[in-house]
Amino acid sequence: MSHSRFLLGAFGLAVVVDLGSLAAGFDAGHAVAKPLLMPLLAVWAVLRRAPRPLVAALLFGWGGDVLLLSDAEPAFLAGMGCFAAGHVCYLVLFWAHGSRYAVPRARAALLALGYATALVTTVALLWPDLPADLRLPVAGYSLLLTAMAYRAAIRLGLFAGLGGALFLLSDTLIATGVADWPQPPAPDFWIMLTYIAAQALLAGGTIEALNARRAPAATYGEMRAV
Numbered sequence: 387m388s389h390s391r392f393l394l395g396a397f398g399l400a401v402v403v404d405l406g407s408l409a410a411g412f413d414a415g416h417a418v419a420k421p422l423l424m425p426l427l428a429v430w431a432v433l434r435r436a437p438r439p440l441v442a443a444l445l446f447g448w449g450g451d452v453l454l455l456s457d458a459e460p461a462f463l464a465g466m467g468c469f470a471a472g473h474v475c476y477l478v479l480f481w482a483h484g485s486r487y488a489v490p491r492a493r494a495a496l497l498a499l500g501y502a503t504a505l506v507t508t509v510a511l512l513w514p515d516l517p518a519d520l521r522l523p524v525a526g527y528s529l530l531l532t533a534m535a536y537r538a539a540i541r542l543g544l545f546a547g548l549g550g551a552l553f554l555l556s557d558t559l560i561a562t563g564v565a566d567w568p569q570p571p572a573p574d575f576w577i578m579l580t581y582i583a584a585q586a587l588l589a590g591g592t593i594e595a596l597n598a599r600r601a602p603a604a605t606y607g608e609m610r611a612v
Contacts, residue, residue, distance in 0.1 A: 389433055390430055390433040390434055393426055393429055393430040393433065394430055396422075396426050397423065397426040397427050397430060397586075400419045400422045400423050400426060401419075401423065401582055403415055403418075403419040404416055404419035404420050404423065404578060404582075405575060405578060405579060405582075407419060408572065408574050408575040408578060409572060409575050416574075417455060420451050420452075420455065420578070421448065421451060421452050421455075423448075423451065423582060423585075424444045424445065424447045424448035424451060424585065425445070425448055427444055427585060427586065427589055428441050428444040428445055428448070430589075431444060431589050431593065434593045434597075435593075435596075436589070436592065436593055436596075437479055437482070437483050437592075437596070439475045439476070439478045439479035439482065439483075440475070440476075440479050440588075440589060440592050440593075442472075442475040443472040443473070443475035443476045443479065443588075444472070444585065444589060446468045446469065446471045446472035446475060447468070447469065447472050447585055449465075449468035450465040450466070450468035450469040450472065451465075452465075453465035453468060459520075462564075463520075463523060466523060466524075466527050469527070469531075469557075470526075470527055470530055473530045473531055473533075473534040474530070476534045476537075476538065476550075476588065477533065477534055477537055479592065480534075480537040480538060480541040480542060481537075481541075483542075483592070483596060484537070484540075484541025484542050484595075485541060485542070485543075485595075485599075486541070488539075488540055488541050488542055488543045488595075489539065489540050489543070494540045497536055497539050497540060498536060501532050501535060501536045502532075504532065504554070505528060505529065505532040508528065508558060508561075509524075509525050509528055512524070512561055512562070512565050513525070515565035515566060515567065516561075516564060516565050517564070520564065524561060524564070527557075528557075528561070531553065531554055531557055532554060534550055534553070535547075535550030535551055535553060535554045536550070537550075538550030538588060538591075539551070542591055542592055542595045543591065543595055544591070545587050545590060545591030545594060545595075546587065546588050546591030546592055546595065547591075548587050548591075549583070549584045549585070549586070549587030549588035549589075549591055550584070550588065551584075552580045552581075552583050552584035552587065553580075553581065553584035553585070553588070555580050555584075556577050556578075556580035556581040556584055557581075559573060559576060559577045559580070560577055
């Protein structure tokens, strides 16, 4: 078994333990499994020749994961800062390694309109119910997160774009909890399910898109060498 497959299997096991612990209400299992998720995914990405901004984004996600194990407000703000730094890394990744032609211009314009509408509507609805000291940080973070989700879709295609959308959904579930809105049963389970899927799709989608781009170049080089 290759190292990358072993790490992917370890990541999958950590996912099962984490989500199973949340579903069962086993807090200790969640506290052990959650901090393992992003490091395992980051090392797997390194072995798959991932660009540095992707690895940095996953590691900032790990920092946010650890900080959000605490319910204290300073930890929440610091965790949000880690995730914001991760989104900046993703934006750098999409700018440096994405394609301007991943989706047609008309579809990109529709996505821009949809994401802008979602951002304005969500912030406007949440604003009155958020604690006063969190309103501006949440609004600023939401803008950065939405920009990341949009750029993932238009620069790297379907899988990364779906990952960005799920990241937006996961953090919206967190924000509604902070605003004390009604929550679905076992909200932490759904938050982690969508978050884990988001990071996995962003990492896997990026690597797949870059590998597909490298393949024609390698083939061309082989043809030149013949």
